[in-house]
Amino acid sequence: MYWLLSRFSMSATGARRSVIRELLKLTQQPGIISFAGGLPSPETFPVREIAELSREVILKEGAWALQYGPTEGVPGLKEEIIRHIAKDGMKAGPENILITSASQQGLDLVSRVFLNRRNRIIVGRPTYLGALSAFRSTGALFSEVELDEEGMRTDRVREQVEALRLEGNPPKFVYVVPDFQNPSGVTLSLKRRKELLSIAREHRFPIIEDSPYRALRYVGSPVPSLYELDGGEGFVISLHTFSKILFPGLRLGWILAGPAMIDRFVMAKQAMDLCSPGLTQAIALEYCRRGLLDGHIQDNIVLYREKRKVMLEALERFMPDHPEIRWTRPEGGLFLWLCLPESVDVEIMFHDAIAAKVAYVVGTCFYAYDGGHHAMRLNFSYPSESDIVEGIRRLADVIRNYL
Ligand SMILES: Cc1ncc(COP(=O)(O)O)c(C=O)c1O
Known part of the structure; x- marks a missing residue:
């Protein structure tokens, strides 16, 4: 060995x-x-519904559901996602969406598209373990910023960004889980979201918004997503997933970003898995089409x-x-x-x-x-x-x- x-x-x-x-x-x-x-x-x-609907989908849509599909994702599912996120203030067209094999693939795609050895990225302290693993595999280095009850400390983000610029190694991006963060459960306040965006615009780096839990709010009122606040300017790449709103066995999620960025991710994804499974996309599509998701x-x-x-x-x-x-x-x-x-x-x-x-x-x-x-x-x-x-x-x- x-x-x-x-x-x-x-x-x-x-x-x-x-x-x-x-x-x-x-x-x-x-x-x-x-x-x-x-x-x-x-x-x-929803075991029974998925069992029945899967049988119907395979019998009716098997010709494409069991076939290879487009790397970008099944168009009908993109349309359902567009409708779903619009209710949450996020505007997107099909060109803004790449269907992924859930958020973890989104993180891997971000790593492949942005990171080289010894590049710096800014993450929360603490932050999601799976993101650390995905980013670490490229040899990137982390600058950690502590959290308080309003989420990531943006004053510290600014300090870190300025220090890294002086060192000649400005951050490639800031990674943040703004809604009910894994692991802390803390939510990034609106003020901090705006500050983070303003730092990103000033220093011209993207924010990676990883938001698998966003729809699962139990108390209080929602804070607009970074993607919405960015208003299509292209400073936010937003990762989402069906794992926590439907079930993780689908292994489906989506990236929201500007069309040029999506194009880069598509090229990277082609080398990874060609496309996310047509079968689970067909099941998710039918589930959404029947109006069951909400x-x-x-x-x-x-x-x-x-x-x-x-x-x-x-x-x-x-x-x-x-x-x-x-x-x-x-x-x-x-x-x-x-x-x-x-x-x-x-x-x-x-x-x-x-x-x-x-x-x-x-x-x-x-x-x-x-x-x-x-x-x-x-x-x-x-x-x-x-x-x-x-x-x-x-x-x-x-x-x-x-x-
Ligand atoms: C913050 C965060 N990002 C991404 C993921 C990956 O989820 P999935 O690949 O199932 O979408 C998780 C899973 O727990 C998570 O907590």
Whole structure:
């Protein structure tokens, strides 16, 4: 096998089996209440409708649904997406859309189109682990900007951009999850969105807006997307997905951007997978065409709103009273972020949590280099309400032993 290793690319040689993956394997043990996954609840999957509709679609549309399709995506599905996002203030024509094999492919496409070794990019501190992996594979370097309750600190973004310019390595882009961020659950305020756009325009770099959770708002009022605020000027590349509003097994999402940018992504996608699956596009198209999507999203909101409430109440009830124990109160999405005192190392505590049959994601995996040793991400969409209460009770007991 050693001879084979010497044939690997630099990015494959650099890739490490992460400690986090090893930890996550432990969460699969029987009896564990896991807040570690990032999964939608299977209760939300419209199994019967998809089964019936898939059969009909294959019989009726099999000739194209089972065939290779256009790299840009199936035109009918693009039309449905255009209608769907228009309700959320996002204007787009078919030339502004590329259908992707979900958002993770969007992130990979962004990496391939923008990044070379040692390029700088600005990301949140913490930020989505999968984006870090996609960007890291190119050899890019991260400049991290901390978050507060209004999301990414734009004053710090400006400082970083100016410092990087002086070094002669200006950022290729800023990556942000503005709505109910993974992992923190925090939403970027309108003021910050406008500031971020104004920095992008002044320094001429794109913003990568990754917004899989945007439609899942449980309280408060929506903040316009960066894509809408940009008004078609081309400073925002916006990534979206069916994973959290319909089901992740579709592996379908879309990129919104200016036509020239979409063209670049199309060329990159051709080399990756030629096209996203025609079959799942046909299923998604039929689901949307029957007018089922909005009602389905509404059902998800009702379910997750309750689960979020149950988790917040359980935290309130069980967590030890300590000034350094704090958690976010996300207005939507699937996660919240729990911060613990400096004396607690969440990687060490993880093994005790597993012994107590409860699991979380250690904060460290959401940082590009180092950080998050005293924080964790908790998912509230997957476990049942009774498991949320029991799991938080167990977790609070484990934490209490570390204080
Ligand atoms: C912020 C963010 N971006 C992208 C993804 C990837 O999702 P998918 O590829 O299923 O669309 C996720 C998944 O959890 C996510 O949280």
